[in-house]
Amino acid sequence: MFLNALTRILSLPAVGLSRIPGLGPLVRACSTSVGQKIVMAITGLSLCGFLVVHLGGNLLLYAGEEKFNAYAHALHSQGALLKVAEVGLFSLFAAHLGLAVSTGAMSRMARSQSYAMKESKQGIFALPAGGASSWMGVTGVLIGIFVITHLLDLRLKMNPLVKYPAPVAAAEGMTPELNEFEVVRTVLSSPINAVVYFIGIFALGIHLTHGLRSAFHSLGLNGRRWDSLLKCGSLLFGWVIAAGFISLIFWSFAVPR
Amino acid sequence: MSGDLLNLTLRIWRQAGPNAKGAFRDYQLQGVSTHMSFLEMLDVLNEKLLQAGEEPVAFDHDCREGICGMCSLMINGQAHGPDKATTTCQLHMRRFKNGDTIVIEPWRASAFPVLRDLVVDRSALDRIIQSGGFVSVNTGNAPDGNAIPIPGHVQEVAMDGAACIGCGACVASCKNASAMLFVAAKVSQLSLLPQGHPERASRVIDMVAQMDKEGFGSCTNTSECEAACPAEVSVTHIARLNREYFKAMLITEK
Numbered sequence: 083m084f085l086n087a088l089t090r091i092l093s094l095p096a097v098g099l100s101r102i103p104g105l106g107p108l109v110r111a112c113s114t115s116v117g118q119k120i121v122m123a124i125t126g127l128s129l130c131g132f133l134v135v136h137l138g139g140n141l142l143l144y145a146g147e148e149k150f151n152a153y154a155h156a157l158h159s160q161g162a163l164l165k166v167a168e169v170g171l172f173s174l175f176a177a178h179l180g181l182a183v184s185t186g187a188m189s190r191m192a193r194s195q196s197y198a199m200k201e202s203k204q205g206i207f208a209l210p211a212g213g214a215s216s217w218m219g220v221t222g223v224l225i226g227i228f229v230i231t232h233l234l235d236l237r238l239k240m241n242p243l244v245k246y247p248a249p250v251a252a253a254e255g256m257t258p259e260l261n262e263f264e265v266v267r268t269v270l271s272s273p274i275n276a277v278v279y280f281i282g283i284f285a286l287g288i289h290l291t292h293g294l295r296s297a298f299h300s301l302g303l304n305g306r307r308w309d310s311l312l313k314c315g316s317l318l319f320g321w322v323i324a325a326g327f328i329s330l331i332f333w334s335f336a337v338p339r
Numbered sequence: 340m341s342g343d344l345l346n347l348t349l350r351i352w353r354q355a356g357p358n359a360k361g362a363f364r365d366y367q368l369q370g371v372s373t374h375m376s377f378l379e380m381l382d383v384l385n386e387k388l389l390q391a392g393e394e395p396v397a398f399d400h401d402c403r404e405g406i407c408g409m410c411s412l413m414i415n416g417q418a419h420g421p422d423k424a425t426t427t428c429q430l431h432m433r434r435f436k437n438g439d440t441i442v443i444e445p446w447r448a449s450a451f452p453v454l455r456d457l458v459v460d461r462s463a464l465d466r467i468i469q470s471g472g473f474v475s476v477n478t479g480n481a482p483d484g485n486a487i488p489i490p491g492h493v494q495e496v497a498m499d500g501a502a503c504i505g506c507g508a509c510v511a512s513c514k515n516a517s518a519m520l521f522v523a524a525k526v527s528q529l530s531l532l533p534q535g536h537p538e539r540a541s542r543v544i545d546m547v548a549q550m551d552k553e554g555f556g557s558c559t560n561t562s563e564c565e566a567a568c569p570a571e572v573s574v575t576h577i578a579r580l581n582r583e584y585f586k587a588m589l590i591t592e593k
């Protein structure tokens with residue numbers, strides 16, 4: 083009952099979109115179980131693309147205050163373009179999450195009575211209970227919590243637990259500006275944040291080790307020549323991204339004020 | 340006949356009918372030969388139950404040689420039991436130890452309602468096949484084997500998909516109760532062979548639609564189905580189904 087209602091509600095955006103002339107047939111094709119996974123894969127891969135760019139930018143923290151602030155400034159002066167990117171990113175997130183819940187509900191309904199005993203025939207790797215693929219929902223929720231904290235911290239700069247450095251004017255008569263480098267350092271080195279970020283990013287690593295490979299499979303992009311490469315590449319990608327971000331937490335404690 | 344004899348506790352799901360409430364019941368079975376197949380062991384149990392004037396345990400079976408896909412039991416939490424690439428009928432009691440408790444459940448999926456005890460209704464799979472349409476094959480004289488040239492490696496892959504016996508172990512073992520491996524095996528083999536090309540696009544669209552209608556879950560590429568499949572159908576067929584669907588969605592008429 084509840085799950086039924088949930089899938090109904092989650093299908094409303096698709097119903098709305100299908101009303102737009104010309105979009106109907108495509109939206110309907112994207113609404114089946116397979117179609118939803120295709121859209122999930124596309125949104126997931128797009129989010130992965132964002133992660134790579136985002137990590138690249140953040141690693142400039144290692145290049146020093148000047149370089150990082152120049153990057154932050156350049157980003158912030160994009161104006162309308164940045165707004166469009168933000169809206170786009172938010173939509174990707176919303177769509178990915180909505181489809182995760184929608185396909186999850188479909189699968190829940192598909193087994194109304196669970197087994198008294200259930201074992202796996204797969205070799206166990208990385209985590210108990212069948213590896214990362216059994217943890218996509220849990221890690222997804224952890225990522226979600228982290229992203230909300232993260233936006234509160236650095237996009238809105240409104241986390242009550244963080245003492246943000248005051249804006250300073252670069253020179254006499256100029257408008258005072260936040261030193262983004264200092265802000266990031268302060269946010270990351272606040273102990274509660276360090277823990278939340280660590281857990282969130284760790285979860286992201288797990289999510290990606292299955293997610294990347296799963297996305298390629300959902301899109302039908304596989305083949306004998308590179309199936310095993312995809313498996314390793316997916317593991318590598320997840321952990322490299324996670325290690326990159328996590329290193330910044332340690333950096334924030336180590337960097338001299 | 341030599342060999343060890345096993346004393347077993349069987350914890351079996353009993354359910355009088357589709358709408359009846361089911362429950363597990365424990366049965367003690369003494370002196371089970373390790374040479375018996377799993378189904379023969381159940382035959383012995385049923386013989387005893389009949390003698391005692393009780394209802395025998397209903398379970399599906401037909402060929403008992405691993406080709407028909409009728410036998411379908413969840414044995415100790417594993418579809419078709421603990422062995423890889425083995426149907427329930429090909430599973431032998433030597434796989435178990437004296438004193439073991441064996442939990443036997445029917446396939447659990449909303450699309451596979453329990454009919455009685457361990458028997459479920461798998462006609463959803465038949466309806467998915469029907470929704471795929473048909474392929475015309477001339478009867479009468481055997482067609483010339485080389486009339487339609489098919490490269491050997493393509494035919495091999497298609498045959499791997501065609502090996503599916505439709506038992507439903509993929510659905511039973513999948514955490515999402517998804518029928519993707521079954522549907523993929525059918526879509527994939529026909530998309531690989533020239534005979535299947537005319538209805539290639541409509542077939543995948545229609546079969547996926549029917550699969551959803553039957554109430555199966557959504558695939559998360561967990562690959563448990565592949566591990567559980569007695570015919571060892573590979574999940575690369577699922578990727579091929581996805582590819583066929585993606586293509587049909589974007590670049591075909593239907």
Ligand code: HEM
Nearest residue numbers: 122123126127129130182218222223226293296297300559
């Ligand atoms: C930066 C954030 C994220 C990235 C880069 C990401 C990436 C991905 C990718 C690439 C996939 C595979 C898609 C497919 O196979 O179709 C995936 C699947 C999934 N994601 Fe995410 N995701 C993110 C955030 C989230 C969040 C916030 C949630 C939910 C709360 C979530 C839940 C899921 C679920 C449930 C799956 C499906 C599991 C499966 O296919 O086995 N993800 N994600």
Ligand code: FES
Nearest residue numbers: 403407408410428
């Ligand atoms: S009874 Fe035919 S496959 Fe087991």
